Amino acid sequence: MTQHRNTIRIGCGAGQSDDRVPPAVELAKHGALDYLVFECLAERTIGRETLSKLHDPDKGYTPSLHERLRAVLPICHANNIRIVSNMGAANPVAGARAMRREAQDLGLGDIPCAVVLGDDVAEVVRARPNLTILETGEPLESILPNLVSANAYLGADVVAQAIGTGAPVVLTGRVADPSLFLAPMLHEFGWSYDDLTKLSVGTITGHLMECSSSVTGGCFAWPGRKAVPDLARLGYPIAEVSADGSIRITKTPGSGGRIDVMTCTEQLLYEMHDPTAYITPDCVLDITDVELTNDGPDQVAVRGPRAKPRTPTYKVVVGHTDGYIGEGEVSFGGIDAVARAKMAAETVRERLEMQGRVFQDYRVDLIGMSSLHGAVDRRPEPYEVRLRVAARAKDRKAAEAVGFEVRSMHMHGPGGAGGGKGPMVREVLAVKSLLLPRELVRTEVVMEGRL
Amino acid sequence: MNDTIRVYDLAHCRAGDKGNTSNVSVIAYEETDWSFLRDTLTEERVMAAYAHIAEGPVTRYEVPKLKALNFVIEKALGGGVTISLAQDIHGKGLSNVMLAIELPAGGRNQASLNT
Numbered sequence: 304m305t306q307h308r309n310t311i312r313i314g315c316g317a318g319q320s321d322d323r324v325p326p327a328v329e330l331a332k333h334g335a336l337d338y339l340v341f342e343c344l345a346e347r348t349i350g351r352e353t354l355s356k357l358h359d360p361d362k363g364y365t366p367s368l369h370e371r372l373r374a375v376l377p378i379c380h381a382n383n384i385r386i387v388s389n390m391g392a393a394n395p396v397a398g399a400r401a402m403r404r405e406a407q408d409l410g411l412g413d414i415p416c417a418v419v420l421g422d423d424v425a426e427v428v429r430a431r432p433n434l435t436i437l438e439t440g441e442p443l444e445s446i447l448p449n450l451v452s453a454n455a456y457l458g459a460d461v462v463a464q465a466i467g468t469g470a471p472v473v474l475t476g477r478v479a480d481p482s483l484f485l486a487p488m489l490h491e492f493g494w495s496y497d498d499l500t501k502l503s504v505g506t507i508t509g510h511l512m513e514c515s516s517s518v519t520g521g522c523f524a525w526p527g528r529k530a531v532p533d534l535a536r537l538g539y540p541i542a543e544v545s546a547d548g549s550i551r552i553t554k555t556p557g558s559g560g561r562i563d564v565m566t567c568t569e570q571l572l573y574e575m576h577d578p579t580a581y582i583t584p585d586c587v588l589d590i591t592d593v594e595l596t597n598d599g600p601d602q603v604a605v606r607g608p609r610a611k612p613r614t615p616t617y618k619v620v621v622g623h624t625d626g627y628i629g630e631g632e633v634s635f636g637g638i639d640a641v642a643r644a645k646m647a648a649e650t651v652r653e654r655l656e657m658q659g660r661v662f663q664d665y666r667v668d669l670i671g672m673s674s675l676h677g678a679v680d681r682r683p684e685p686y687e688v689r690l691r692v693a694a695r696a697k698d699r700k701a702a703e704a705v706g707f708e709v710r711s712m713h714m715h716g717p718g719g720a721g722g723g724k725g726p727m728v729r730e731v732l733a734v735k736s737l738l739l740p741r742e743l744v745r746t747e748v749v750m751e752g753r754l
Numbered sequence: 755m756n757d758t759i760r761v762y763d764l765a766h767c768r769a770g771d772k773g774n775t776s777n778v779s780v781i782a783y784e785e786t787d788w789s790f791l792r793d794t795l796t797e798e799r800v801m802a803a804y805a806h807i808a809e810g811p812v813t814r815y816e817v818p819k820l821k822a823l824n825f826v827i828e829k830a831l832g833g834g835v836t837i838s839l840a841q842d843i844h845g846k847g848l849s850n851v852m853l854a855i856e857l858p859a860g861g862r863n864q865a866s867l868n869t
Contacts, residue, residue: 593819
């Protein structure tokens with residue numbers, strides 16, 4: 304018989320795969336948490352992990368799982384904090400085994416793990432070459448030969464089911480970020496997966512929490528304009544949610560950073576397009592009537608989210624190889640720095656052309672001048688400038704040539720160049736999106752270890 | 755008093771990415787400035803400011819309860835994070851272009867000046 308609770312505290316210990324670890328440790332220690340969520344999957348990272356699984360069937364989960372769990376497992380074990388994370392990436396079962404080995408090594412004994420499966424839909428989409436790529440309108444067939452991975456963004460329902468097993472740790476592959484936070488609420492409060500108001504509560508909470516410090520003063524501080532106390536010790540967020548749907552966002556007691564209406568508003572609109580229709584696998588969130596209120600120091604109350612029913616499809620991110628990116632850099636300072644950098648850029652372009660190199664995309668940046676916000680005519684010339692040339696090519700050799708030719712500018716280019724760097728080359732793992740009817744996705748929870 | 759005012763003087767901004775689309779929020783410090791921004795910070799003005807970076811189009815959403823405007827700028831990220839040749843592949847810094855936009859200050863209630 305499940306005993307439903309009235310209020311739970313959920314912390315966010317990571318908002319990306321290489322997020323900082325010490326704030327998560329502070330959060331586990333001092334956050335009085337019931338759940339600690341680690342969101343560690345960007346759009347392309349699951350493709351990268353799928354490739355590492357191909358090389359080694361025991362890999363394919365988020366590599367930072369080891370460091371992260373070594374740091375927090377003992378604290379979570381002692382304080383009865385349950386861990387929910389998508390660090391399973393492309394191989395959640397292997398991730399669960401790695402977690403259990405870490406627990407053994409830490410002397411914590413046998414910790415079972417509930418694993419969410421079903422997001423990997425590579426075979427399903429391979430059999431349906433006529434699916435439309437959302438970004439290009441072309442059929443999937445056009446990228447099928449280079450397909451690396453295809454993962455559906457699963458919702459909170461299957462994660463809640465995994466939590467329902469009672470396992471102290473839940474690992475998933477691709478799950479929509481907010482769903483990782485909604486899931487403990489569904490489980491603890493016994494909310495119906497069709498109660499739109501409650502789904503909106505969990506979804507808006509998850510969206511505010513999913514980027515760790517982005518709601519606690521990260522990406523926010525501005526000298527003389529927007530103060531963030533003790534930025535170096537930036538704390539990570541905690542959501543205190545009640546069964547009646549009330550939400551308070553706060554952060555690790557005693558940590559640096561700041562939570563108020565301003566930080567929450569920035570994060571609420573982050574990566575949002577139409578504020579009446581933020582689509583997740585669980586619902587379509589509408590934030591137009593949301594009110595944020597400062598409810599004490601570093602505490603914000605969130606009221607008024609709404610939702611429409613979820614769509615009949617899952618969003619699928621498809622990873623595919625798409626050639627190589629090569630780049631190189633070299634610096635110019637002093638008299639005519641910009642003119643010399645431009646001369647170098649032109650010489651590099653000519654040399655690559657003479658070699659018959661073919662590129663799909665080619666970009667020249669003058670760092671210190673126009674590399675971040677593009678070229679506008681009325682910008683003053685800086686004292687020094689760094690030339691960067693980057694290009695994408697089908698052929699690895701062509702990509703290598705870019706950095707090679709840029710670096711060589713310090714010998715074979717205009718006068719007074721220095722600090723050449725290159726060639727830097729990486730294989731491109733591109734992503735595209737599809738929509739897949741829900742009935743084609745079969746989710747499943749499996750246990751690693753015994754409860 | 756200058757006859758133009760920057761978005762920076764009235765609002766704070768954050769940029770987010772999804773595929774090749776950037777969204778830049780504009781959140782007024784003061785209620786009265788939200789109305790001023792709604793009247794003056796049009797889709798056309800924002801498209802012009804980003805014209806050398808993005809193809810567009812630009813769509814604007816209003817969220818009055820949050821004193822916010824949300825601009826969705828399409829074809830802004832060099833094809834998207836995974837294939838972009840930019841240094842800032844996510845366009846995290848694209849909010850700075852918004853902050854630097856200068857608006858005609860006439861019509862703004864001087865009493866609400868926020869510094």
